[in-house]
Amino acid sequence: MEYDFKSLHPEYGSGAPMWGRLAEFGAPSPEEIDFGVAEMKFRLAPEIAAALERHVTAGTFGYSGAPESLKREICTWMARRHGWQIEPEWLFQTYGLVLAVGCCVRALTEPGDGILLNYPSYPPFYRAIEQNGRRLVRSDLLELEGRYVFDFEDMERKIAQENVKLYILCSPQNPTGRVWTRTELTRVGEMCLRHGVKVVSDEIHFDICYPGHEHSVYASLSDEFAANSVVLTAPSKTFNIAGMTISNVIIPSTQLRERVKETVSRDMGGYFNSFGYAACEAAYKSAEPWLDECLKVLEGNCRLFTDFLRERVPAFSCHMPEGTYLAWMDGRRTGLGPEELTRFLHGEARFYTEPGDVFGSGYELFQRVNLACPREYVEKALLRLEAAAKARGLI
Incomplete structure (x- = not known):
């Protein structure tokens, strides 16, 4: 086509x-x-447009949970495009990734806790920290000839000194366009494990990488990282369907998953946009x-x-x-x-x-x-x- x-x-x-x-x-x-x-x-x-037309023709617009077929397509996509084998039970959906970040902040930290964030930063992240009564702990990326890298020494010092309980990772990074290497992410993960810091990894841009660079899903790097993290993805940036307001929350840890799901259920309810389900499934199944x-x-x-x-x-x-x-x-x-x-x-x-x-x-x-x-x-x-x-x- x-x-x-x-x-x-x-x-x-x-x-x-x-x-x-x-x-x-x-x-x-x-x-x-x-x-x-x-x-x-x-x-x-056009594959997504056709799926939405079929959804309209079917005329089923009542309360809707995520169909099992959607979960299968997400699992298949993660394995095929990102080399990460996930289980359907690790998955659930929310009304967009920004709201999911806020739920993670409320579920995994307490008021007054420090949350580490790299700068320059996507604005809704620091708003989610401050508006929920948590303390923003800022660590600026280092600029090396126009390319940005983690300041590991600054990050670890602030984690130790500022009672940091959560780190919000943006991968790939918005706005700098960095695709973090496995080595960089491994060093970040080991640092967070040493200090008992949980990780929320925003990977909404994870499908958009250019030759010479390969995205690594944070939780795929080790079982220890997976047990200590939340991975957030969505089809919205990849396929330009942000208006469908659907994001995917992937949490291998049963304990963390139940905490976040409880907060999502309390703050958002248990049902989401059926058009979002249809668009997301079609994107991963047919629009590659x-x-x-x-x-x-x-x-x-x-x-x-x-x-x-x-x-x-x-x-x-x-x-x-x-x-x-x-x-x-x-x-x-x-x-x-x-x-x-x-x-x-x-x-x-x-x-x-x-x-x-x-x-x-x-x-x-x-x-x-x-x-x-x-x-x-x-x-x-x-x-x-x-x-x-x-x-x-x-x-």
Whole structure:
């Protein structure tokens, strides 16, 4: 089957956040799109669309639990794409991954406990910590020539000093695009075991990795890691179905699983969106060919973006993402201040990115760029950026 990765999906004006933000930028022309919100702008995989049509035709929209067929497809996907054999009883679903993180925070820690988080950080993570009365313990990643790595010494020192009970791992990492190696993750896991720290591993981007990099599911690395962790996945980033509000919680430990399930049941109830079940099952069962083609497009966009900056707009820089479809663009060489940088990008270049300050203090001169869109729109945005940079005297 031939897939369409050249057309925008038809949500413009629908109220979707990534389109709604455009009105705030002054109703730009149709060739200008939002590069901020982290969801794809491609049309839905036809295999998923067909499954949803069948679900509508069947007309069964009452309370629904996860069908056994869905659990089988998730287990098969994990084994085939990630080499991890899981059991169906380890699985349950929630209304999206962000809410699942909050449930894990409430289930596995007490008010006042420290929770370790690496920065720059996906904003809902630190909100989940603070809004639930836990203490945010921040450890910044180290930047080595544009590539980010764990600061193991800082992490272990803070775990020991700050009464840390839980570590929220983002793997692959949002917003930097790092795909952690087995060696890095093993060192993290051993450190957490030494100090009795449980791990919640957000792996929502785990299907999006580029050649030369391989994602390792945290809990797959050892039985000890599996017994001490919660793995969160979802089809939403992989297949652009965030509106289905479904995520998968995988917990090998019976004790941890019952604690988290009890919190989920109390906070969310026991039934979820039947459309989400249908979309998730179809994605894992039938849409793998679509994903394989999509990954080629995403890699091409990421390479185009990083190469163009290096060769033609060196006032900005970006390390080639190892995974995710998010680029972490560094604007420090422009000499512009944080507010001026955003005004330049949004006002003069008409390049609508996500300002870095939302990912933590200290990152005000960075911008997160979502490259999951037709290549044509990346090319046009880069040309606008180049022209604006020349007009400003930045290059």
